[in-house]
Amino acid sequence: MASPRLKREQSFDFEEASAQEAVGSASASYSPPGGGGVFGISPPESSPRDGRKRRKDRPSLVKHTFTPHFDGHLWRKYGQKNIKDSAFPRLYYRCSYREDRQCLASKLVQQENDDDPPLYRVTYTYEHTCNTTPVPTPDVVAEQPPPGAAGDAYLLRFGSSAGGGGGGAHQQQTERERQQQNTARRRPFMMLSFDSSSSHQLHEQPHAFPPDGQLPATAAASSPSSFTAAEALAAPPPAPLLTTTMNDGGDLFSTWTRSGIE
DNA sequence: AAGATTTGACCATT
DNA sequence: AATGGTCAAATCTT
Numbered sequence: 001m002a003s004p005r006l007k008r009e010q011s012f013d014f015e016e017a018s019a020q021e022a023v024g025s026a027s028a029s030y031s032p033p034g035g036g037g038v039f040g041i042s043p044p045e046s047s048p049r050d051g052r053k054r055r056k057d058r059p060s061l062v063k064h065t066f067t068p069h070f071d072g073h074l075w076r077k078y079g080q081k082n083i084k085d086s087a088f089p090r091l092y093y094r095c096s097y098r099e100d101r102q103c104l105a106s107k108l109v110q111q112e113n114d115d116d117p118p119l120y121r122v123t124y125t126y127e128h129t130c131n132t133t134p135v136p137t138p139d140v141v142a143e144q145p146p147p148g149a150a151g152d153a154y155l156l157r158f159g160s161s162a163g164g165g166g167g168g169a170h171q172q173q174t175e176r177e178r179q180q181q182n183t184a185r186r187r188p189f190m191m192l193s194f195d196s197s198s199s200h201q202l203h204e205q206p207h208a209f210p211p212d213g214q215l216p217a218t219a220a221a222s223s224p225s226s227f228t229a230a231e232a233l234a235a236p237p238p239a240p241l242l243t244t245t246m247n248d249g250g251d252l253f254s255t256w257t258r259s260g261i262e
Numbered sequence: 263a264a265g266a267t268t269t270g271a272c273c274a275t276t
Numbered sequence: 277a278a279t280g281g282t283c284a285a286a287t288c289t290t
Contacts, residue, residue, distance in 0.1 A: 083280075085279095
């Protein structure tokens with residue numbers, strides 16, 4: 001129509017952000033058909049209409065992080081939608097090389113809390129086939145491998161991507177966000193260097209862990225390198241709930257919930 | 263000017 | 277029917 005653009009006031013749904021969003025959903029976690037990469041992703045096969053594919057057939061990996069934009073890959077935002085069950089909108093990103101390398105990797109970023117260090121739930125879909133060199137991600141995330149590969153094991157990665165080729169790929173999105181949001185409340189990134197030299201990162205959590213929950217976080221302190229599910233398998237907690245808090249020093253905060261997909 | 267982002271609308275799935 | 281996800285055009289920034 002003649003209306004170039006109707007800037008509609010985006011009235012956010014102030015639903016009081018009740019913490020009752022998908023609590024203990026009986027939805028299955030998702031069962032990947034075959035083995036693949038980290039996601040156990042299967043080839044896209046055929047995409048008649050492009051995009052609109054069955055959400056059920058898409059492998060997804062849910063992660064929690066404070067820096068959803070710093071995962072070592074370049075993403076291009078292609079959409080935003082407000083979810084009914086969430087007080088914050090959901091951001092849709094796709095690999096910047098999607099057209100260049102047909103990288104179907106995509107991710108959904110959704111803010112869960114409005115805490116000082118807001119926690120974002122990132123849902124990765126498909127794996128990167130762009131063959132790009134991921135940059136080190138100074139962030140702490142909790143990965144949940146698809147069931148079937150190793151059962152209900154989780155994978156905690158602290159500052160993953162040890163490669164660090166230094167491709168010099170600056171995150172344009174980050175700059176963009178800073179200008180647009182300009183929250184001025186965000187403190188500089190937390191450089192979490194899990195090195196054996198310093199042992200004051202993962203411990204002294206003010207919050208009490210589950211009685212029987214042997215949080216790998218403690219073990220992580222001992223294992224500066226990447227923490228593998230194998231370690232966690234040593235003592236699988238009865239409750240699939242991981243809650244890692246960070247002390248006032250502002251360092252770490254991991255939250256993993258089994259109800260990733262709803 | 264090009265690329266990236268934003269917003270609205272359409273469509274697919276549930 | 278409702279929600280979520282994606283596409284497309286327009287807009288903005290670099």
